[in-house]
Amino acid sequence: MKRFVAAGGALIAAIGGILWFLLLMSTAADTVFFSQNYPLLIALNVVLAVAMLALVGWQLRSLWRDYQAQVFGSRLKLRLMLMFGVIAVLPGALVYGVSVQFVTRSIESWFDVRVEKALESGLQLGRSALDSRLQELTGKAREVALELSDIQESSRRSALLRLREDKGLQSAALFSVGGQLLSSATSELGLPDLPGPALLKQARNTRGVSSIEGEGSALSLRVLVPVPGLAVFEEPRILQVIEDVPATLAHDAEAVQDVYRDYQELQLARTGLTRIYALTLTLTVLVALFSAFALAYLMARRLAAPLYILAEGTQAVAQGDFSPRQAVYSGDELGVLTQSFNRMTRQLDDARRETERHRAELEAARGYLESILANLSTGVLVFDRRFVLRTVNEGALTILDDDFAGLVGAAVDEWPRQHALGEFIRGHFADGEEAEWQAQLELERPNGMPQVLLLRGSRLPAASGGGDVVVFDDVTRLIAAQRSAAWGEVARRLAHEIKNPLTPIQLSAERLQFKLADKLGNGDAEMLQRGTQTIIKQVQAMKRMVDDFRDYARMPAPEVAPLDLNGLIAEVLGLYESSSVAIAPELAPELPPVLGDATQIRQIIHNLLRNSEDALEGRPDARIAIRTAVGSRFARLVIADNGPGFPPELLPRIFEPYVTTKARGTGLGLPIVKKIVEEHLGTIEISNAPEGGARIDIRLPLVKEEEAKHGNHSGR
Known part of the structure; x- marks a missing residue:
């Protein structure tokens, strides 16, 4: 739209210049063309002035809308347009005022009284010269007519020739009243110019007719006078005398007459001519001013365009957009500035890309490091x-x-x-x-x-x-494993050192009882019996403790296989049907099989149930809950009771050997359970329930998750 308006303004200015030229040329040179086409030229110039006014109005409206919207560059364009407008208006107004005054005074100076008198005198002088020659010719014609009136009709031809030569006439001829040529005498070959019927009639009715005929420098004098006949009844004749006016005189008279006529026309149109010139100057100034405003608007846009491009590019760069801006390809400083800005944005874009590449590499390295740290x-x-x-x-x-x-x-x-x-x-x-x-x-x-x-x-x-x-x-488990290994080594050595003398001690006690039972009396045999039985029972108890040491120190490797944990629990619970403690099983339906050694898992369940029974001994409301549940990778076995629970000070060391709350316990039951669970790649947690009682939570791996690991573990 802006390009279309700019092209339209340039076309209007060009057409206006042509019309002004035609207007001024027609006004100054050709009055006929001026009188015929001047209204059209004025109308066309008015249309152009209105078109330029509309163009300037559209530009001002567009500029004002941008100014209210605070578009970048609108203030600069407004200032430039006002400056260019003032620069155009002030000289234009000055030239317009001077031109109007000059034209008005110049037109007034054309009409001087002395010039008018001189033109009138020259015109009168020319007319007087022609009138004098015409009167002289008329006098000669009357003299010839008077002499011919006394001559017979038959002799008049020769007399006419003689009289023409005597009077120095150029052409003389006799005509009848009807216009018939009777005789002629001319200085040149050819027939004389025949008069019209009106002239003949006028000459017969009057004493004569004289006239000046022709145009420009080809003027001639014609005189017609009647020639009476000799008899009363004779028809009169008409004498025609013609003489050419000298070319110099005719030309001078015509020139004076044309100048006087033009002068009179200008004098009659003096007021209108002044107004026309003033209107022409007004239209010229208006179109020039409007063209100046339009040109100022275009120049302001052209000057503000590079600045707008730079401002837009600066805002884009501030927002991280380094795409090239539209460059102004010109040789001035603004073009060089926009091109330099584009080069700078390209360099910034390259630097940003390089930075992004380094940042991506850094992020990749950081992600790699975070992945390592996360795993x-x-x-x-x-x-x-x-x-x-x-x-x-x-x-x-x-x-x-x-x-x-x-x-x-x-x-x-x-x-x-x-x-x-x-x-x-x-x-x-x-x-x-x-x-x-x-x-x-x-x-x-x-x-x-x-x-x-x-x-x-x-x-x-x-x-x-x-x-x-x-x-x-x-390292909790590591320390526990180290302690377990240390206790295992102690148990192995104790079992080795203690088990050897137990059998001889037991055999010696039995032999003493056998040898001395029949030889003692007065109560000594009974005392011997009690002593030997005590030795035998304590030796058997020590053997059982040594067996526990041996089992703890040399736990056999589990032979794992898919195992139905719910079925195994039901099988073990069948042995506790006569127990004085109520056992409530809550087994999860459709529990997946676990990887485990049935014998060792059964030992775990037995140990935990016996521990709970021992802790609940003597309690009237004793109960044990055994539950199973399935997790994402493990099956859970939870055994809880409502007994006194574990002493808080023993919980940190509950899985250590010889840590027990029983008077006759060895403290190896829970360590053995923990060892079996760890051998099955599971976990065990012991805690006191908030409502009271002990709670043991065991997690054993499911078959689906641990089949691959079991292949390596079972061969251990």
């Missing part, structure tokens, strides 16, 4: 220089069983939980002079079981921003 079973904590936690991996969340919500981004002394861990880490970094340290920390868990962590700390280099990193592992 590490070891916990990793990263702190900044102020001991504010910045990074924590999945291993740490799993080991500490905490999502670390509210801890990431907070200093260790502001942690709402895990406060002991934070203070322990901060204390070792504060006290240690070396860049690396290693320590062991024991934490209390909600279930009462301790958790032992092995921590290693290291300071990060200052080039990477500084800070500290802590790597830790849960």
Whole structure:
């Protein structure tokens, strides 16, 4: 639309220039063309002026709309347009005023009284000269007519020739009243110019007719006078005398007459001519001013366009868009500036792409590192220089069983939980002079079981921003395994050292009873019987303890196979039908098979049920609940009772050998259960229920999840 308007304005200005030229040329040069076509030219110029006014109005409206909308460059375009307009209006108004005054005074100066008198005198002089020659010719014609009236008709031809020569006439001829040529005498060959019937009639009725005929420099004098006849009844004749006016005189007279006529026409149209010139100048000034405004608008747009491109590009660059802008291909500074801006944006885009590439590589490396950290079973904590936690991996969340919500981004002394861990880490970094340290920390868990962590700390280099990193592992099971292995070795050695003398002791006691029973009297035999029986019972008890040591120290490898846990529990519960404790089974329907050794799993169930019965001995409302459930990868076996539970101080060491609450217990039942569960790649947790009583939760792997692992484990 803007291009169309610009092209239309240029076309209107070109047509207006042509029409002004025609208007001025027609006004100054050709009065006939001027009088015929001047209204059309005025109308066309008025139409052009209105079109230019409409164009300027459209431009001003568009500029005002942009100005109200605060479009970039509208203020600059408005200022430039006003400046160009003022530059065009002031000189235009000055030239218009001077031109109107000059034209008005010039037109007034054309009409001078002396010039008019001189033209009238020249015209009168020319007329007087012609009239004088005409009167002279008329006088000669009357003299010839008078002489011919006394001559007979037959002699008049020769007399006419003689009289023409005597009077110095150019042409003389006699005509009848009806216009018939009777005789002629001319200085040139040919017939004389015949008069019209009207002239003949006028000449007969009057004393004569004289006239000046012709145009321009070809003027002639014609005189017609009647020639009376000799007799009264004779028809009169008409004498015609013709004489050419000298060319010089005729030309001068015609020139004076034309100038005088033009002068009179100009004088009559003086007011109209002044108005016409004023209107022509007004239209010229209006179209020139409108063209100046239109040109100012276009120039303002042309000057503001590069600035708008630069502003738009700057905003786009600020928003991260480095796409090339439209360049102004010109040799001036604005064109060079926009092209330089485009080069700069291309360089910025290349730099951004390079930065994006490096960032992608960094993100890939960071993702790779995070993937490694996420898949590490070891916990990793990263702190900044102020001991504010910045990074924590999945291993740490799993080991500490905490999502670390509210801890990431907070200093260790502001942690709402895990406060002991934070203070322990901060204390070792504060006290240690070396860049690396290693320590062991024991934490209390909600279930009462301790958790032992092995921590290693290291300071990060200052080039990477500084800070500290802590790597830790849960070594609870490792320590328990070490203790279990140590106790197994102790049990193996004790079993070896104790079992050897037990049999001789028992045999010696039995031999003493056999040899001395018949030889003693007065109650000594009875005392011997009681003594030997005591020795035999204690030896048997020690043998059973040695067997437990042996079983704990040399637990056979499980022969795992798919096992129906619910069926095995039902089989074991059949042996406890006569128990004084109510046992309530809650077995999950459609429980998938587990991988396990039926004998060892049965031993687990027996041990746990016996422990519960021993803990519930003497309680009237004693009951035991045994439940199974299925998880994502494990089958759960939960045995709970409503007894006194475990003493809280023993829970951290409940799986250690010789830790027991029974008066006659060896403390090896739960360690054996734990060992069997771990051999089956399961887990066991012991806790006191909130409503009272002990609760043992065992998880055994399902067949679907552990078939591949069992192939390696069963051959162990």
